[in-house]
Amino acid sequence: ETPKPPAAAAVCGGGGSDPVPAGASPWWAPQPPAPHTLRDMAGVAGGGGGGGGGNDFQWCFSQVKGAIDEDVAEADIISTVEFNYSGDLLATGDKGGRVVIFQREQENKSRPHSRGEYNVYSTFQSHEPEFDYLKSLEIEEKINKIRWLPQQNAAHFLLSTNDKTIKLWKISERDKRAEGYNLKDEDGRLRDPFRITALRVPILKPMDLMVEASPRRIFANAHTYHINSISVNSDHETYLSADDLRINLWHLEITDRSFNIVDIKPANMEELTEVITAAEFHPHHCNVFVYSSSKGTIRLCDMRSSALCDRHSKFFEEPEDPSSRSFFSEIISSISDVKFSHSGRYMMTRDYLSVKVWDLNMENRPVETYQVHEYLRSKLCSLYENDCIFDKFECCWNGSDSAIMTGSYNNFFRLFDRNTRRDITLEASRESSKPRAILKPRKVCTGGKRKKDEISVDSLDFNKKILHTAWHPTDNIIAVAATNNLYIFQDKIN
């Protein structure tokens, strides 16, 4: 694996205003094949290592978007977060069916400390609530997923989906306006053709930047059940959409037809014991995709083998640990998210209590397992009673696949370094939201004496859940959705 050049070096390199410990090379200098590790960053963070158990790397608050009100409007609850391929754009979808896109500001040479901030670039209503009169059902306008398309020209394209309908949106900039038309006036009124005595060539004049979003395709009526995933193929021409029982393959240009590639609906619904929970295309092999199930299994399918991919090529399942068996074992094994690594060699799954990293070449068990909030294992009955046990947490990789991130309760989120096996718990809160303030690691006390600054399991707020997080494709910038607020954190700079 070729080490990725540390792109972040361009952002914070060179300054050197903080003394670098003698003998340690700055992390942005070319190293022998060392992937980005949290520990490597310590050189820049002013000798890291200090503060709480083994946290060499330091995250800082950058921005928070959203209302401060205690009263949260249901429609404002963020339901998906996604960076685009370059990381310059950050899209969020909410329960009200709106999409808000933030754009990273260009680096300002005169203010090197102000790293590129994200500001609102475009806002539009993607989906509206619908009522299906035939089935007497209300179709929620909540945006379940947003996926960007790779940029091919000046415009940006993204797919957004609710429970039933996927839409392709084009976001384009307009900063010029044509003036001097022959057939119409400046205010648009048609000119009387008999009054026109001379022809003129319209000229382009600059205008205030306007960002327009327009729906280019609407992919509807292909899903009976609720869509939980969409994934753009590496061929950039097709994409898949998955609901509880079926996965469909679409061509981006064709809206009136989709090809059903997976169907797990039994002939007799009474025999239904398993549903599809997530699906994703392989980042490099356009014929390969995976889908996860409510039974904690992942199936890898090759579209070349047959038209209907009911037979998997690979089947990933970890044998159950009999000592931890409980009434809720199956429920907590249900996979809520599956993500391929950027390299395409690994995939990561999130179930209720853990994150697992799988090597695609090994089907019988994951290569790494990370406990997100094991202290909840003794609370499963209460969590089942209040339905929290069904919460669907997402997970994400960093650009170099060396670290993973996922959310938890009480507005906590967790980061794991795969190389050093270190982990850290941070909190997205208004209290720690001073500009460039370093985030303090949090700790949950599981029993016995509670130390200062620790929080006990029973004090956790289960209404403050972080389900959606995103990591910038190359830099150490993370976006964390906490109910109706979007937090952006960055690594410490010189």
Next chain:
Amino acid sequence: MLGRGLKRKLSDYEENMAGLSSAFDSSRNLPYSLKRQLVLNMCLTKLQTYKMVVEPNLHRSVLIANTVRQIQEEMRQESSQQPVNVCPIENSLLMVSDDDMSSAISSILKDLDFMEDISPPTSLVPAGDDEPKSPESTCLKLEDDRQDLKGAECVFGSFEISNSTSYLKDLAIDDIFEDIDTSMYDSDFCVPPLMTPRPPSSATEETLKTFPSCNSSSANNIPICRTDLSELDHIMEILVGS
């Protein structure tokens, strides 16, 4: 979590359940069978709640149904291994509620099928091709609804009678259904012995058998649906009128 349009009259009940579930979590001394009973009750309550929502969550329903089946299987195995002198509560549960639980799960999953999958999957078929099938399927839904409602009531009914330490004691069965206008359901099709028998069960079985084949729109089944279209009109009038 409870879905739309459901009046929250269960608040006292919910408080009880919350207390019980934290007792489950914190107490090490709770006997296994009691824990299992508690989980089973919670599962069935949830399934029952989901049935009253217009569009139940398929993912959750399947997970809960699997948990119920797992507990059922466990209890079945225990009963086959144990001697005759078993705790009377569990025994009566096994005898009375096993079939009812199965039928409750079956009816819920079948219900999800009719409710959600009115249109077949579109593979290489232009979208919007689903209209012709709808009128048939809609009337199927009505029939199935009536039958399922009775089935669900039975589950709770059998619990109340057989299990004297039922955690559902505080909950009056009628309260759950108070908000539902069952006037149009009170006409036909009832199987369970606890309810007043209505039209002969053979008619029910016949109609049940024709349900699966109705989707294929065979000519034989159309007459059944035609008679119900006038009822459908009547119901539509009520819905639109209100």
